[in-house]
Amino acid sequence: MKKQTQAIRIQTNRTNEMEHSTPLFLTSSFCFDNAEDMRAAFADETDDNIYSRFSNPSVQEFIDKLVALEGAEAGYATASGMSAVFGSFMALLKKGDRLLSCNSIFGSTHTVISKYLPKYGIEYGYISASATAAEWEAAITPNTKMIYLETPTNPGLDVLDLNMIGQLAKKHQIILNVDNCFATPVNQQPIAFGADLVVHSATKWLDGQGRVLGGAIVGKKDLIKEIYLFCRSTGPALSPFNAWVLSKSLETLDVRMERHASNALFIAEQLEQHPAIASLRYPFLPSHPHYQIAIKQMDNGGGIVCFELKGGIEAGRQFLDRLKMLSLTANLGDTRSIASHPASTTHAKLTEAERQTVNITPGLIRISVGLENKEDILNDILQALNNL
Numbered sequence: 001m002k003k004q005t006q007a008i009r010i011q012t013n014r015t016n017e018m019e020h021s022t023p024l025f026l027t028s029s030f031c032f033d034n035a036e037d038m039r040a041a042f043a044d045e046t047d048d049n050i051y052s053r054f055s056n057p058s059v060q061e062f063i064d065k066l067v068a069l070e071g072a073e074a075g076y077a078t079a080s081g082m083s084a085v086f087g088s089f090m091a092l093l094k095k096g097d098r099l100l101s102c103n104s105i106f107g108s109t110h111t112v113i114s115k116y117l118p119k120y121g122i123e124y125g126y127i128s129a130s131a132t133a134a135e136w137e138a139a140i141t142p143n144t145k146m147i148y149l150e151t152p153t154n155p156g157l158d159v160l161d162l163n164m165i166g167q168l169a170k171k172h173q174i175i176l177n178v179d180n181c182f183a184t185p186v187n188q189q190p191i192a193f194g195a196d197l198v199v200h201s202a203t204k205w206l207d208g209q210g211r212v213l214g215g216a217i218v219g220k221k222d223l224i225k226e227i228y229l230f231c232r233s234t235g236p237a238l239s240p241f242n243a244w245v246l247s248k249s250l251e252t253l254d255v256r257m258e259r260h261a262s263n264a265l266f267i268a269e270q271l272e273q274h275p276a277i278a279s280l281r282y283p284f285l286p287s288h289p290h291y292q293i294a295i296k297q298m299d300n301g302g303g304i305v306c307f308e309l310k311g312g313i314e315a316g317r318q319f320l321d322r323l324k325m326l327s328l329t330a331n332l333g334d335t336r337s338i339a340s341h342p343a344s345t346t347h348a349k350l351t352e353a354e355r356q357t358v359n360i361t362p363g364l365i366r367i368s369v370g371l372e373n374k375e376d377i378l379n380d381i382l383q384a385l386n387n388l
Ligand SMILES: *Cc1c(COP(=O)(O)O)cnc(C)c1O
Pocket: 080, 081, 082, 083, 106, 108, 109, 150, 154, 179, 181, 182, 200, 201, 202, 203, 204, 213, 214, 215
């Protein structure tokens, strides 16, 4: 079956009720007929469900779909994107190991890497999003155990060369762990370029409707086994209810992402020359500094457009205040278009210099382009930009 079909037709076994839509297994534990069956399940001699912190059919259905879409061997679903990121680090890294990452990554991931990993004796290093193969190679030390990156990055929309970094990781036998949140598996499959693990915040495009938190880690079987054992003991399990919602969401991911991307490309093209805008980034515009990499590894440019307002931080705040339809909210990847201004919100606690190193400029606006009519989205942005 092709991926679009798998996202729809992978389903837990139909129950005796002969339901058409997938059932929801909202239960914390599972029953056994007798003591021997229960003993065998606990001894890992069977793969019967025991307890929903370990496994649950609704959760399994969601992860099976994601495994198919990413072309992975196995996976584990978590309560949020951050627990997927954290679980993938803690299960596989130990004292003395080093994690190498790109310096433009999601804010909470940066906090985990720079504040919490060192508490457990795990070292880290950062490299620029536009580093060359030689610079990457020079940044790899003998104790570098994992390379972690996001592409495209949040919020700066840097695009990293998965093929180049995948080859380096293989050569040095380093685990390559990629956050594929922004592209989603219908647009980019990092495993095809050599990634060993892919993490997701399912909260964003995978749900796509701003309803539930969720996360997932998929990839090589032996690595997922370690992550599963860590998570089943430490407890970041995905709720079966959220898994049920997310599994239904995956059925429409392909069509949703196609429209998000075509709306985003339209918005990007229309705004690129606007007099209030100093620069604009969209991975599938030829003006994007990493355009050649983007068209090599992505099927479309995704649903996020970023631009820099000429008027800096004050213009950013004014722009948000003038919007009539676009939502001001911390999420992204929704049917509803969303605007955010990182310098005055998510990254306000950083110093100007710290923001510069992660490419958060004072007038940076991030638009998560929704599924509303593209002219309506554009017109709201244009009226907010007028005379800014
Ligand atoms: C939101 C986000 C996360 C964290 O996911 P949560 O579900 O909010 O925990 C991780 N990576 C990226 C790129 C994100 O945008």
